[in-house]
Amino acid sequence: MIKTLVLTSSKNYRWMSMQEIIPFITESWLRLNSDEHIVEVVDVDKDNIFKRMKEIISFDNIVCTCFTVEISRTIATFRKVLGMEFKTFFYVHGQATIGLWPLLKWAGDDYLTSNDYLVVSCERDIDCLNLAFKGAKVMLHPFLLGPQYKIDKSQKNSNFIYIGRVSEQKNLHSIILAIKLIEKQMREHHSKFTIIGGTDDLGTPVTGTLPIKYLEYLKNLVSDLSLNDLIEFRGHIDREQFNTILSDQNAIFISSSLHSDENFGVAPYQYLKAGGRGILSDWGGYAQFKDFFEGIDYLDVYQSSHGHFSDISQIARVMEKRLSNTSTIKELDHSLNSYLATISDAANKEYQKDFDIVCATDFAKKILRDREDFYKNTKSDDRNHGAQIFTCFKDQGLHQLTKAYGAKYFKKNNSSSDLIVLPMVELKDHHILITDPHRGSFEISRMAGVEKAYRTFREEAIILTDKEVEYLFGLGYVISFS
Template sequence: MIIGFKRTQIKPATVLRYLAFIMEIVISKVCCSSVINVSSAANLTKKRKKILIIYVNIIPYNKIMTKTILIYDNQRSEWDSVQSIKTNLLASYNLLENVQYEEYSITIDTTSHELYCIYERIVKSNPDKVVFVDGVPHPSVIIPLFKSENFKDKFEIIFHIYGDFTIKLSEWANIESVLKDFNCKFLCASPKQVDLIKKFIIDSDENVELCPFAIDSNTYFHSEDLRKNTRHQLSIQDDEIVFCYTGRLSYQKNIHSLINYFYQVYRVFRLKCKFYIIGEFDDLGAPFIGKHFPNSYYFNKIFDVYKDLPEIFREKLIFTGKLSSGELNKFYNASDLFVSFSVHNDEDFGMSPLEALATGTPCIITDWGGYSAFRSEYCKTITTKIEIDSIKIDFSLAAKETLKVLHSKFPRKEVSDYYQSKMTQKSTTEYLKNMKTPTRFKGFSEIMHTTNSSFKANPGSPLSDSKICMNAYSDLYKRLYSSYES
């Protein structure tokens, strides 16, 4: 606190009385909110027709500068969604006020010596928080060095959790004993992921919290001019309905079911439409239940599906390949409906649906994992249920909801504004600002160690039950991912 006053002819005793009066106000304000309005103090003196001016400057508790270490891989991720998430998270952190940052990059090529040098700098910095912005490489490469006796004050450790948490249980288990010396927070991207991660952590209520990922509103936005120009460039007529999917063309994303849905919508409803499928193929299967595919397997599977379709429909089904974010924004704006039927166990959030919604494009998506968080009148979610060897999707409901959404003709600006107000970088900053103080980490739960043991015992098919049938979901899978289904 700084108090000063101008030279004046007022007697010293009078000055002291004014100081006592102002200090009384200051103390009462500090007790309530740790702040005093300087201009009101000046007004008080004016009301008494004196020329005394007192300057009071108090730094409130919640304005004290904190020191935060941000750790992430500064190389571009091979996953476009992860790269986008990482970039937007860093932008969200930089919007926080009264935080002093130090940033360190750890990549898969970082040597042991370089890791130790980073650790020494962190020790010297004596931060309030250490934040792991992404999960590759896993935090376990440096966490073992964080032994609490090496730090003057224990800092909080914050982890942003991605969809690969279950796959990397072994790495998490390796750092359990070290984490028990710290207050830890596991930030999850969606409410259903919060439910999943809580199953892995003892007394998890104070250690697991929601912090959604965000989109960059300068990259994905609504524009009627962009919609009009893009549709003109693509020779899309005004009365044509455009469906789109963006993302990986993978078994994990259920593209074979998506194409069949597109065909049934076209065949049954006789719509004048086009279907754009945007992205690259991969051969990632369902390793949790032992489905592993050879190179080009899924491309060949989709090609076989494509060949069996009537030629008149094949002309309306367009594969564009991978597009830049700028091109994606154009296609989203040109589209009338985004559709995705992913039921992948890594579906912790869903960047593609959010990007589409941010441009004003309504969605039909599965009620699964992170997708469920987007549910609204503009985004219909379709019932899912884990069965013996598959996850059932209610496609009849999908067809009905498709017609409802198309007939609703929501104003695109209205759709865009709704999601832009909820899931941009500034929104994530608010979650970070209001994050509850983490408590001491008590360890991982019994089901976490049971799942980890299953991965070690049967790495090729850790969550399957061959006693039922090949590629059947085990009871353990159902216990874990019951959080993700409808």
């Protein structure tokens, strides 16, 4: 008989998606419960696990549904202090793109062995983990949460909808700028873009980029670009309102997210599963949806010396195509059972006493060292205190992870005469000032070259040299659109 202990916690419930994901993981393991495989669940927030040591010492597997300091320390104590022998199934969630530094810090460099499994929700997390713990056993368990609503496919329209956190990393400003490029066509199709969700006021923690009152920024941008009739902000809604709104319409879900730990995407998955259509960035967990649905429009994510970005002209073209294209998404055959079968096989494998330690790579160790330095050198009341691991968006460590997550190098093609300069660009004395809600503010030195007037989103002229335009084009701050 195999015995599995599932450790769970509600400490990560401040993220709405985790309120569904963690119970989903727990229920997935409970589905394996049988006469031959006993599965028990312990909530570490409520139960003193050490009072049950006589019982727990006989378990073959311990599942960590999420990371908390308490869970990691408990597992490390079981193994290092008490000498217990068991396999661990550790659900990584957003840690793949931060080098697993919390696990490394609180469980230790010698915690992970060849008996253990890191469990991820998308294949690109696997690519990221190879940078941090090369050789670790990794298992795929997507969060295939069924929706509580069904979209009426007969109610086809050309509206767009976003559901999720209103955060700089979600890159909603790029969608708004794209709408400015196709505002005429959207008005002709009576199309609107609705944003549903509350703010998180986090900025970009991994780079220490502070929040900028993003919702206010977006509303000002909509007003400045005269798009108030095309874009609506609905704010946070509860689950009942959410189900009602989505079942009553068949808008196109759009997300150009650049979030550093977009490891799945429950909201878009449920929307597509319910029969909706979608436009998603080819990024992290979103890319996994190619295995589940056919007909999603994907938006490229590009890498540059100043971090990753979306091509706003591509967003505009894809949205414009969808205005008149009412084709539906085809759901491909995918079942949770196939993933559970793989998990069951791993849980039933015999514990190997002759195991190897899976050590952290130099890449992961550097992330932890840098994190500790940032932690010491930032104020305790700093919004990103303890979360920063990269110097800025130019950090090569970040570039390695974003490449693994799907970012590709931009093909420069600024020969077109239809070039537009983004509102983030401003001339200041002897430099160019970039004020980007996602990548932060930074300066670029002026470059000699042939000067020319280029148009902006506000139909104003800005004088730049050809060398400056070429450089800004490669960063995504000058686009080509006609």
